[in-house]
Amino acid sequence: MSTEAKFSNWSYIESRPVETDLFARARERSHALGVPAVSPAVARLLTVLCTTNKASTVVEVGTGAGVSGLALLEGMTSNGVLTTIDTDADHIRAAKEGFAEAGYRSNRTRTIIGRAEAVLPRLADQGYDVVFLDAQVADLPRYIEQSTRLVRPGGLVLVNDALDQDRVPRPQDRSETAVSAREAERLLNDDDRFLTTLLGVGTGLLVAVRRH
Numbered sequence: 400m401s402t403e404a405k406f407s408n409w410s411y412i413e414s415r416p417v418e419t420d421l422f423a424r425a426r427e428r429s430h431a432l433g434v435p436a437v438s439p440a441v442a443r444l445l446t447v448l449c450t451t452n453k454a455s456t457v458v459e460v461g462t463g464a465g466v467s468g469l470a471l472l473e474g475m476t477s478n479g480v481l482t483t484i485d486t487d488a489d490h491i492r493a494a495k496e497g498f499a500e501a502g503y504r505s506n507r508t509r510t511i512i513g514r515a516e517a518v519l520p521r522l523a524d525q526g527y528d529v530v531f532l533d534a535q536v537a538d539l540p541r542y543i544e545q546s547t548r549l550v551r552p553g554g555l556v557l558v559n560d561a562l563d564q565d566r567v568p569r570p571q572d573r574s575e576t577a578v579s580a581r582e583a584e585r586l587l588n589d590d591d592r593f594l595t596t597l598l599g600v601g602t603g604l605l606v607a608v609r610r611h
């Protein structure tokens with residue numbers, strides 16, 4: 400298949416989800432703050448995976464302005480709690496605006512302003528159904544080490560931008576972020592508790608399920 404046909408398939412897939420106004424406004428907030436958000440197909444997949452998993456406890460690293468948070472909450476059980484971490488108070492404020500606008504009670508979200516490296520070690524072992532990573536690609540290996548501890552058997556570790564803006568598949572690209580993204584995938588692949596697959600939505604979503 401030609402590169403052009405591949406790209407048009409990808410564009411088609413990304414154009415399929417019909418997003419509500421709530422998502423449109425969260426995307427506007429992201430744009431206004433200059434913070435990237437998950438693509439529409441990634442957002443929809445997060446909702447599907449949380450629904451399939453009947454997720455009630457989810458940790459997100461990289462709240463941004465809340466697009467992925469809305470997607471995760473949409474798939475979670477009605478009493479589920481999303482713990483979401485970001486270093487930037489303005490991003491968290493924008494995300495909270497979106498969560499409130501969507502009608503989620505404040506006890507459905509636990510927002511933490513801080514560096515994931517400092518916060519993740521304080522969270523409980525096997526306390527989470529889903530861990531979603533969407534912050535600094537360069538720090539992914541450190542986040543993976545924590546995530547494999549946090550997720551319960553049957554739970555999921557999800558890594559957004561797992562292809563690092565398309566750098567990962569190019570072996571000659573030895574940039575810090577590409578190396579980290581490859582290392583993150585390797586860590587999960589080498590861990591026999593996990594079964595992983597890499598999907599081509601957005602700029603790559605790595606999905607790892609904890610088997611035991």
Ligand SMILES: C[S@@+](CC[C@H](N)C(=O)[O-])C[C@H]1O[C@@H](n2cnc3c(N)ncnc32)[C@H](O)[C@@H]1O
Nearest residue numbers: 436437461462463465466467485486514515534
């Ligand atoms: C790609 S954006 C997240 C977008 C969000 N997941 C969404 O789809 O709406 C990355 C976020 O990670 C945050 N971030 C960067 N370094 C971080 C760190 N060390 N710990 C926690 N958050 C961090 C940034 O402030 C930014 O809001």
